[in-house]
Amino acid sequence: MSSKSIHVQLRVLAGVGSVEQGNYKGSTTVSELLASHPGHDLIMDHKLMVCVPSVGTRFAVSISWDDTATDIKRKIEELAKLSAEHQVLSADGVIFEGDERLLATMSDMARPSINLEVKGASEGEESEFLRDHLPGIAATGRSIEILSPESTLADLGLVDSCTLYVMPRRVPTIQVVLPMDRGTAPIELSSSDMSVGDLKAAIALAHGFDPSAVRLVFSGRQLKMNSKLLSALGIIDESIVTVLPSLNKTETILPLEEPAKPVSPVSNSASHILRCAVLGSAALVALIVASFKTWGAGRR
DSSP, rough: OOOOOEEEEEEETTTTEEEEEEEEETOOBBBHHTTSSSTEEEEEEEEEEEEEEETTTTEEEEEEEOOOOOHHHHHHHHHHOGGGGGGEEEETEEEEEETBBHHHHHTSSSSSSSEEETTTTOOOHHHHHHHHHHHOOOOOOOOSSSSSTOOBBTTOOOOEEEEEEEOOOOEEEEEEOSTOOOOOOEEOHHHHHHHHHHHHHHHHHHHTTOGGGGGEEEEEEEEETTBBBTTGGTTTTTTTTETTTTOHHHHOOOOOOOOOOOHHHHHHHHHHHHHHHHHHHHHHHHHHHHHHHHHHHHOO
């Protein structure tokens, strides 16, 4: 193992963030560097996942700590051929603009990802516009490469005065595109054997849908088999799954018609007796009238 000393700057991506600096031997492992940061991972390059809900695609953009929103828009423009002036970047309801440093603003957010929309375009126009400007772009694997705990600084080929990022460890998450323009929401991948049925139940619980009516689409295919494992379908961390638009809460929970009240045998019998009484009275009156007519005709 190398005994050469390397000056390393650790930039902590949590809360307001902090910087720790020190000289370490080349034989120092990643786990040793993280000894004072339990529950964190170490990364060399920060890659931001850009989610495009309207067309169901995503791609990764490499960014540095000092990159501003304007810098990120330029990188997206180079990669996706989408003009920076048309881009709207947001995360957790926050819109990023101008000289605002993206990582500094997002350091206390739950996910290292942003949503990309088109400025001033309607929903239909936005989808068409983005499909034209995002030819074949898709992310492969994780948006952030986590360094192995056993790797040493020498293994990583780090040079003197390098910077590493310390990032809070998070649970793998699926991005769910909600209906009725409600945007996207994260659903945690609670285990490696999570099924389609488990995902439907989690979405229903989080957003008030009828569990039996939730239908999901992934990569243009409807997920019908509840027992199918998400991993077998290629649904992994940061995958995008869409809830069909017609199945929101107000449309799936319909009021039931009030059932007709049953008629009791007693009331049914009483109605029959009354009807017979009315018919009998009418017959008696007709008989009396006929008798009077016959008596009158005999007197003449």
